[in-house]
Amino acid sequence: MRILHVLSAEFFAGSVAYAVQLAEAHRAQGHQVWLLSESDQLPTGATQLVAAISNRRYGQRLRNIQRIRQVVRAERIDVVHAHSRAASWVCYAALRSSKVPLVSTVHGRQHLHASTSLFDIYGDKVIAICGNLREHLITEVKMAAPKIVEIPNGVSFPLAAPEATSGEPPRLAFIGRFNGGKGERAAALLQEVFPVLLREFRQLRVALIGGELEHLPAAGKVALQQLQAEFGERIEVIGFTNDVPGWLARTALVIGAGRVAIEALGAGRPVLALGEASYEGLVTTASFPAAAASNLGDISAQLAPSAVDFAALLAEARAFLQAPQLVPAALQQQVRAHYSLATVAARVLETYQAARMRKAAPSFIPVLMYHKIPDAPLATKHQIYVTKENFEKHLAYFKKQKLSPITFADYLKFASGELSLDSFPARPIILTFDDGYADNYTNLLPLMQQYGYRGVMYLLGDFDIRYNKWDVEIDPTEPLSKIMDLAQKRAFVAAGWEIGAHTMSHPRLTTLPLPEATNEIQRSKSELEAALQTEIVSFAYPFGDINDAVKNAVREAGFALGVSTDTGGMHIEDDRMQVFRINMFPNESTSSLFKKTSPWYRKYYRWKRGK
Structure with a gap:
């Protein structure tokens, strides 16, 4: 793909690092990438273009749009x-009359x-x-x-964690920006936490690492000067650095978000997660999911006061320094994954x-689900068949x-650009067939070939299953x-059909223990790909059973x-x-075929059934 990133890069914030790392990851896969920002000196091999994106004056906005x-x-x-x-x-305005889609990452x-909701x-x-x-974004915006x-933000972790630097004094590092909300947190630490710890732990050093140090709140600057006067070189004012990994190797405990x-x-490295929104405490295997939901303390779900109990933070820092510990391997692996x-x-x-694809095909694309295509009607409670005669009427x-x-x-080929969107059909439809019944070979395949059509056949990964035992086990009749x-x-x-996976044995997946359900899903893909020598890209949930x-x-x-089956989005x-x-x-009729293949059908179905 040909990808353009547009960003504000007045300083090297986390959002800039995110864009740069995405650019490099996609370039490594062969995609072409451009970055448009205030800087053409970002650490990337992508083509860099300059524009004052952060400048919100109307004249500059118009120039940015152009x-x-x-x-x-x-x-x-x-x-x-x-x-x-x-x-x-500016991207929204620039692309309004274009077929080029816009994706925004909200950091x-x-x-x-008003304009947040109106536009x-x-x-x-x-x-x-x-x-x-x-x-x-859902509840408030x-x-x-x-x-x-x-x-989440992607991070390019080194293959192995850096070894702790030997012979270093114990070091606590605050790493983050020193302006805005994080600057206020840093100021409070300088006033309420660091003085106490430096007096109690006489070998301890405190490092201040991050940009915008000149914008530290006034109270923080005063506290910093007092700490420097009292503790001298034990207060390490590093400021912005490209060697954060090196400092992490020399640090026992990090405060940041x-x-x-x-x-x-x-x-x-152990972390006390302190951000603009909240204090999440010492991150553990148990607390990681909740901490990750807030981006390690930076983001709250609802607008609310963001007061921090710095006495509690001090107590956790003190307890850690009294008995330092490593990050458990399980937590490190969890974070890296x-x-x-x-x-x-x-x-x-x-x-x-x-x-x-939302831009190219904004309307609902009908995806029809068939099963058996017998010669004559079946004596069954399950009305999951269409006779050969009726199915030919569908095709006509x-x-x-x-x-x-x-x-x-x-x-997916249209979505990836492998196929040109110029050739995407005006009225697409996707015909799917579940389970792989024998009458699909004798009746369905010849009819589809007669009309020049292909579909998607969902098969079981266990090739020894030769009849619908999942139905018979429930109802012997x-x-x-x-x-x-x-x-x-x-x-x-x-014949050029797509083959999809339908588990190994057709169970209700939500009734199984998750490891067993996962095995059914994973093995069906690998077994089908090995036996049929075709790539499997889609999966059908048996019985539509899903969570x-x-x-x-x-x-x-x-x-x-x-x-x-009967659940899912509008698109x-x-x-x-x-x-x-x-x-x-x-017994589908002409009117029901018209309804079920119409672009408004999904909206109608949701309104009628509430699904």
Whole structure:
């Protein structure tokens, strides 16, 4: 893809580091990347362009808008990624009449004024860096939940944590900016915490690391001068440095929030998480999820007073210095996995693709769900069949209405840019078939080939299952329905169909212990790929049975999409792990086919059924 990042880079804040690391990760994958900001000296190999993005004067805003339009046209940009409210404003204006999508990463709470709610300036997709921020955007900014994706800041951790520097005196480091809310926290530490600790622990050193030290509040500057006069070189005023990893190696305990705290924990350094919003305390394996939701203390979900109990912080710091301890290996691994740059970069790229497809295909794309295609009606309670004769009527209707069947694999190629959006069909439809019944080979495949159509076949990973035992085990009166053999399944691959996974044995996944459900999901992908020699990109939940844990397991297994039954968003890109599918029944009429393939059907269904 051709990606343009627009950001405010008056100083090297965490949002700038985030943009630079994303740029480098995507460049390493072969994508072309441009950065437009106040600086052309950022540590990246991406093409750097200069514009005063932080300047909000109307004249400069107009110049920034023109500059973005110029770059987008000249460089044939596929997606624009904004990293501040100022950047989102000018990008929104620049792209309003364009087919180029806008993605915004929101790094902190947004000011709650009229224009925040009146103008949806953040674009087609919004990345919230933590759970509290996502809640704030939904409840206070009134942003539509489906457009928000929660993806943390990515960090490029070294392969091994740095060894602690031997022979160093015990050191406590405050790492962060010294302006704004963090400056106020630093001032309070200088007044209420550091003097006590320096007097009690006579070997202790306190390091102050971070930019904007000149903007430290006046009370903090006075306290700092007093500490320097009393403790001399034990107060280390470092200011901004590019060697944060080196200082972490020389530090026993870090006080900080956001990216600083993440890097410290990933390096194996204990952290007292203190940010602009809250004090999360000493981060442990148990407290990490809650701390991560606030971006390690930086972001609250609701507008509320942010008073900190510095006496409690002092007590925790004192207890730690009396009995220093290492970060447990389990916590370090948890942090490294959660903030892995490779994982984050992949999810951001997926978000770019989602924004691209929302722009290219804003309407609901019907995804129809079929099962058996028998020669004659079946004596069954489960109306999950359409006879061969009726199914041919469906295909004739689709052809007459100029509906163009595509697969999810096709959809992903359009999303990634492998296929040009110029060739994306005007009226796409996705035809899916679950379980792999033998009549799909004898009846379905010839009919689809006759009409020049391809679909998505969801198969079990256990090739020894040769009939619908999941139905028969529940109801012995249910007639046996034969499953295709391996050669028949391979015929669908040869015909250009997409094969999707449907677990190993068709269980209700939410009723299983999560490790067992995860095994069903992961093995189905690997077994199908090995036996059929085709890439498996989508997964169908048996019985439409789904919860958040199962969805996460599907994502972590490497699937790009998960398809449900009767639940899901208004658009595929509302939630790729829960794509809404439409049940097809034996006696569909022309009017029901019209309804179920119409762009308004999903909205109608939600209104009628509340799903």
